[in-house]
Amino acid sequence: MFDKILIANRGEIACRVIKTARRMGIKTVAVYSDADRDAVHVDMADEAVHIGPAAAAESYLVIEKIVEACKRTGAQAVHPGYGFLSEREAFPKALAEAGIVFIGPNPGAIAAMGDKIESKKAAAAAKVSTVPGFLGVIESPEHAVAIAEEIGFPVMLKASAGGGGKGMRIAHSKDEVAEGFARAKSEAASSFGDDRVFVEKFITQPRHIEIQVLGDKHGNCIWVSERECSIQRRNQKVVEEAPSPLLDAETRRLMGEQAVALAKAVGYDSAGTVEFVAGQDKSFYFLEMNTRLQVEHPVTEMITGIDLVEEMIRVAAGETLRYAQDDVKLDGWSIESRIYAEDPTRNFLPSTGRLTIYRPPEEGSVDGITVRNDTGVEAGGEISIYYDPMIAKLVTHAPTREAAIDAQARALDAFAIDGIRHNIPFLTAIMQNPRWREGRLSTAFIAEEFPDGFVAPAPDGAVATRMAAVAAWIDYLEAKRKRTLTGQMMGRTLHVSRERVVMLDKQRFDVTVDEGRDGVVVIGFSDGASYPVASGWRPGRPVWEGTVGDVAIAVQVRPIVNGVFMQHQGASAAAKAFTAAEARFVELMPEKKVADTSKQLLCPMPGLVKALMAAVGQEVKAGEPLAIVEAMKMENVLRAERDGTVKALHAKEGDSLAVDAVILEFA
Incomplete structure (x- = not known):
């Protein structure tokens, strides 16, 4: 060793x-x-x-x-x-x-499988079912269009040396093929130093399922389990799980055996992943093989108990694989969420800066529920423009899929990050999505469930009630603390008003806070219900954890003027608590007007201007590309939101821009 x-x-x-x-x-x-x-x-x-x-x-x-x-x-x-x-x-x-x-694997296996074009040829030779496509190198946009028309739309343009969603584009028309080819080729050259691009048929409503394989240098190879990675955005995986809710035991076995056959055909001798695109009818086709450890490997480790990194090290040291196929047993269900430094409310654009707060949920196992957080950052660290924007991978494991999802939702609520924008509210919203919870998935899930992008929903129903109860509890606690200190200075007891008007943005809740020997009870709401509220929270903590009624919850709380900004189960709101008299005055306050930026193209993230496609005086139509901004190794095409005429350019190619910097202005 x-x-x-x-x-x-x-x-x-x-x-x-x-x-x-x-x-x-x-x-x-x-x-x-x-x-x-x-x-x-x-x-x-x-x-x-x-x-x-x-x-x-x-x-x-x-x-x-x-x-x-x-x-x-x-x-x-x-x-x-x-x-x-x-x-x-x-x-x-x-x-x-x-x-x-x-x-890792030997160079021959990397050559055979690491190149997506060659891997498809090897898969076909090993009698693994493959997606229809053109496996040669495409030289020009015109060549790409001709191939796409022959295969039939939609098609996927993919970097041969790609991975991680880089250098990939889906095209539904000739124009999209031409543009997608240029972007995929450019991203491939920037990310991998290899600009080769190929085209294959894009399966509609597909599911992305992959098989983890392990091989050694003595000819042994097994498949460990499958992972479902269908929750993707721009071909970048967002949420993964193991096992897949689609597969039955027989389909799982067939996919596993094909994965092993392919691995053995190229003499694979490490941990690797054979990826398949699967239809809703459980049909499946070889997609590619990743000749490395996958980002989502923790979910496999959680349901099998196998440390994949340890096995890689042992195999590299020449040891025989410690597991036979029959030794692999699946236990429970595991969910992984990728926490990214990106703003889900601004089309998931990357966010950079310093982590002023970074407080993940506590790791460990309690009552059959395990929480694991794989990360490489800490409070005070900086998220830079140079690397992938991943902050952490939050993993939960439980006996059932439903329990694993519930555990993931609670852990996300308890994960506090500030200083940069992040996608936790979006991930939490996914955990509450009925279609996700039912396992009715496809790689189009995010596009179909969030067609207009992500906007944090306003609190509603039980979520709103819990948030209002917590807001009333926090305000009562802080008011009591202030009056106690003031009363001590004055030498007398100051009483705290029990009546509160809680505003969650514009939702109003009239409640009464009652404190007795058993703790605090918030009474009122539309149905006059009473909710005992208990927590060890103290002012300054970014997460409120406790119980409302008989429900254990976590709520993110960030101080704002006269209240706290709250996030819970994907919903968010500014929560403010007032006395009845204060509430009457607040209703008379005028609302602040938001600055009009409708005639400006703003840089949505810190990044480098790769190209400007507009000139002063040019008339543009809605949807036309205006600029390309590169950030965190991804090229982002900025398009016109409406018809207009360019009045002025405020940036040029090669400029490094801050978020919301004006790129151009319309007349």
């Missing part, structure tokens, strides 16, 4: 690998760029080596720097994590030449 390994990655996956290595008694070496000098993975590792500037192309993607870091520290092996160099055939070859072990 190795004495020391280097992790050629950053963030949460670097921390994840370090945890397993530490448990195995293996020392670790971290590498870091200028932007990651104070990162969590650097502090966690036994040693750390600086490898260059913030840009990945000058640090994490430079093979020579990784090899040199191994030589300097005496690391015997390298775990690549995912992304960066994990699927570059040249990387394990360079390590082997330097006498360093690659904790």
Whole structure:
């Protein structure tokens, strides 16, 4: 077994690998760029080596720097994590030449499976069912259009060396093919250094299901379990689960056997994932193989008890696979939510900045429910423009799917992040979505359930009642504390008014707060009901955790003038509590007018202007592309929302813009 390994990655996956290595008694070496000098993975590792500037192309993607870091520290092996160099055939070859072990598959398997075009050819040869498509390299937009028309719309344009949703576009028409080809090609070159793009038929209402495989260097290979990854946005997975609610035992076995047949055909000898697109009728087709550890691997670990990182390390050290196919047993259900630094209310555009608050829910197992949080950040850390915007992966495990979803919803409510925008409200809303809870999924789920984008819903029904009760409880607690301190200074007792008018934005709740020996009871609401409220919350804490009635809940609370901003189960509202007299005056206050920006194109995220497609005096139609802004390795096309004439340009190609910077102005 190795004495020391280097992790050629950053963030949460670097921390994840370090945890397993530490448990195995293996020392670790971290590498870091200028932007990651104070990162969590650097502090966690036994040693750390600086490898260059913030840009990945000058640090994490430079093979020579990784090899040199191994030589300097005496690391015997390298775990690549995912992304960066994990699927570059040249990387394990360079390590082997330097006498360093690659904790991953052999270069031949990477060459056969890591390239999406070649992998489809290998899958067809291994008699694995494949999606109709053109497996050659496409040279031009015109070539792409001709192929798409032959295959039939819709089609998927995909980077051959891609992954993580980069370099992928769905096209429903000739115009979309031409534009999608340019964007996919550009993103592929930027993210992977390989701009080859291919086209395949896009299956309507598909489900994305993948099979985890494990192989060793002695010819053994098993499939571990499936994961369903159908909840996606722009081909980027958002929520994953294991097992899949679609599959029955027979379909699971058939998919597993095909995955193993493909892995054996290329001599696969590590952890890898064979991805399938599945129809609602349980038909399935080979999509691609990822020759690395997947972001969503924790859900497989939770339902099988197998540490996939440990198995990768043991296999790389030459050990025989410790599991036979019959040894793999599935236990319960697991859900994973990817928490991103992005603004779901602004078309999920990336958000950068410093994490002024980062307080994840407590990890551990209680009453059969397990919460796990894989992360690589901490309070005070910075989310930069240089890397993927993932903050954490929140994972729950329970005996049933329903219980795992409920646990995930509670954990999301208890996850406090501030300083940047994030997608927790959106993830929480998904957990409450009836279609999600019923398991009626497809990769079009987000587009169909949130066709106009995400707007945090106003509190309603039981959610509104619970939030109002908590707001009344908080206001009563703070008023009592203030009057107690003032009364002590004055030498007399000051009483707290029990009547409250709680406003959740514009919803009004007239309640009474009653305090007795058993705690606080909030009485009133539309039905005159009484709700005992109990919590150990103290002012300043970002999450209120306790019970309202007999329901245990978590509510995110952020101080605002005269109240708190609350988020609970995907709903959000500014909550303010007043006496009856105060409420009458508040109703007379004029509302602030929002500035009119309808004649401006604003930069929706911090980013680099890659292209401007408009000129002063140009007439544009709604939907026409106006600019391309690159942020976090993704190119975002900004389009005109209505017809108009360009009056002025306030930015040029190559400019680095802040959020809401004016790009151009309409007459």
